[in-house]
Amino acid sequence: YLAGGSCQNTLRVLQWLIPVPEIAVFFGCVGKDKYADILENKARQDGVDVRYQVTDKEATGTCAVLISDKHRSLCANLAAANCFTDGHIRDPVNVQIINNAKFFYVSGFFLTVNESVAKEVAVAAQELEAPFAMNLSAPFICGYFRNRLLNLMPHITLLFGNEQEALTLATEEKFGTENM
Incomplete structure (x- = not known):
């Protein structure tokens, strides 16, 4: 389990490389749910300053990753991410x-x-x-x-x-x- 989408995870890695708290700021949209809480907690633990837009129209997006040999397939439900x-x-x-x-x-x-x-x-x-x-x-x-x-x-x-x-x-x- 990895908390974050493409951009948020990129910024989490940046924070690991440059260990200055909140040097990276992430903007995105989440729902009012436990997945938003998980995303925020993981990002903040890694030092990322998250500035979420919160919507009640959709749940926080999720993504399943399927890996076979060297190939990867993403099955994304963008949900709230589409509401930015x-x-x-x-x-x-x-x-x-x-x-x-x-x-x-x-x-x-x-x-x-x-x-x-x-x-x-x-x-x-x-x-x-x-x-x-x-x-x-x-x-x-x-x-x-x-x-x-x-x-x-x-x-x-x-x-x-x-x-x-x-x-x-x-x-x-x-x-x-x-x-x-």
Whole structure:
């Protein structure tokens, strides 16, 4: 059992590497339930400052991971994660956190949830002259959500992904190469 999604777990690892309490701040949306409590407790134990938007419309998201040999399959129920609104990052406390940030990271998975928030964060990073990193997250992001990803490209300082994600993006963009 691992408490956290892609981005929250990335920030938990960052906190392990840079052991300065609350150097990483996570924004996300959760339900009012025991899973939200578990996520928050685990993140805080690892030093991550979590700034959840809480909704009563959906339960906290969950994900089953199936592993066979070298292959992994995720079966996600995003639930409350899909309820993240623009208003949450515009809360004055959250605006201050964003304005004080030195580095920004958005998971490609977030493009399925709220493209306008991803863009707003990317623009804020650019205005602050702070690096903006994005993870491609999964091949389907590079396919089905390609236009959303491309809209962010001018703001991305560091883009990373695995070989299959890079190949999908190269194919979708007709780069004419399969040599990754």
